[in-house]
Amino acid sequence: EVQLQESGPGLVKPSQSLSLTCSVTGYSITSNYWGWIRKFPGNKMEWMGYISYSGSTSYNPSLKSRISITRDTSKNQFFLQLNSVTTEDTATYYCARSWDYFDYWGQGVMVTVSS
Amino acid sequence: DIQMTQSPASLSASLGETVTIECRASEDIYNGLAWYQQKPGKSPQLLIYNANSLHTGVPSRFSGSGSGTQYSLKINSLQSEDVASYFCQQYYDYPWTFGGGTKLELK
Numbered sequence: 697e698v699q700l701q702e703s704g705p706g707l708v709k710p711s712q713s714l715s716l717t718c719s720v721t722g723y724s725i726t727s728n729y730w731g732w733i734r735k736f737p738g739n740k741m742e743w744m745g746y747i748s749y750s751g752s753t754s755y756n757p758s759l760k761s762r763i764s765i766t767r768d769t770s771k772n773q774f775f776l777q778l779n780s781v782t783t784e785d786t787a788t789y790y791c792a793r794s795w796d797y798f799d800y801w802g803q804g805v806m807v808t809v810s811s
Numbered sequence: 812d813i814q815m816t817q818s819p820a821s822l823s824a825s826l827g828e829t830v831t832i833e834c835r836a837s838e839d840i841y842n843g844l845a846w847y848q849q850k851p852g853k854s855p856q857l858l859i860y861n862a863n864s865l866h867t868g869v870p871s872r873f874s875g876s877g878s879g880t881q882y883s884l885k886i887n888s889l890q891s892e893d894v895a896s897y898f899c900q901q902y903y904d905y906p907w908t909f910g911g912g913t914k915l916e917l918k
Contacts, residue, residue: 741898741909756906790854796902797845799866801854 698723700791700802708785708809714778718791718802725749725772729794732765732776734787735804742787746794747774781809813837813901817910823918830886832913834899839879843903846875846884850895858897859884891917 704716718730731746745755747765755763759778767774778785788806792798814837824830834844842862847855857866859875862882872887886893894917899910 739896739912741900741912743900743907743909754905758906795860796843796907797857797860797900798847798855799857799860801856803854 698793698800700793700800702789702791702802702805704789704805704807706806706808708781708807709811710782710809711780714776714781714785714789714807714809716776716789716791716805716807718774718776720772720774720793723793723800724769725767725774726769730767730774731792731794731798733790733792733798733801735790736787744776744778783809785809812906813840813904813908815899815901815908815910817899817913819913820911821914821916823916824889825918826889826891828889830889830893830915832884832897832899832915834877834882834884834910836880836882836901836903840901840903842878843901844875844877844882845900845902846873847898847900848893848895849898855898886915889917 699721701719708714727749729746729748732744735741747753762779764777786809788804790804791802793800816835818833844862846859849855858869863875874885896912896914898912
């Protein structure tokens with residue numbers, strides 16, 4: 697069974713970087729696409745970007761200058777880094793397997809940006 | 812960006828009732844649409860993809876339809892376990908975008 701699990705700090709200071717890890721079991725990240733999605737307080741959802749089976753990436757233009765998605769295939773993990781965060785980046789962050797739509801999701805990690 | 816307008820924002824229905832949730836895209840998305848269910852404290856679960864294809868393991872009381880810019884999710888014979896938030900996502904064009912969500916409660 698495909699399982700995804702996000703990990704990372706729940707509190708980040710403004711202007712710092714947010715770094716999250718998604719650990720995948722039951723399926724290789726060298727297949728499919730692997731994405732990050734976030735849900736803001738108030739329930740708006742935003743696709744942030746993905747990393748493909750080959751390691752290529754695609755990002756939401758709204759984040760393009762601040763986001764980086766990378767991977768470690770030896771550990772079957774992929775990573776999110778979001779730079780220069782503000783309080784508007786406070787959200788629950790999810791990783792998910794993607795075929796365009798998302799068929800397997802992690803449980804999510806709530807990240808608060810606050811000093 | 813393609814805007815996804817979902818309605819209603821909230822909905823109250825009785826057990827056994829049929830419920831319909833709508834999503835309107837700001838341009839034709841050629842059936843590149845998915846529906847998700849999210850229960851409180853849980854991660855979203857895929858229900859429908861390609862506008863009308865039922866994801867594996869999803870009860871047949873859920874169905875999707877539509878074309879062009881107008882899509883809908885129908886839940887037949889509402890069950891108590893269907894109380895959740897529902898949202899749509901278009902993947903026809905980048906950036907992929909989501910509807911604002913519909914919160915479904917029991918009357």
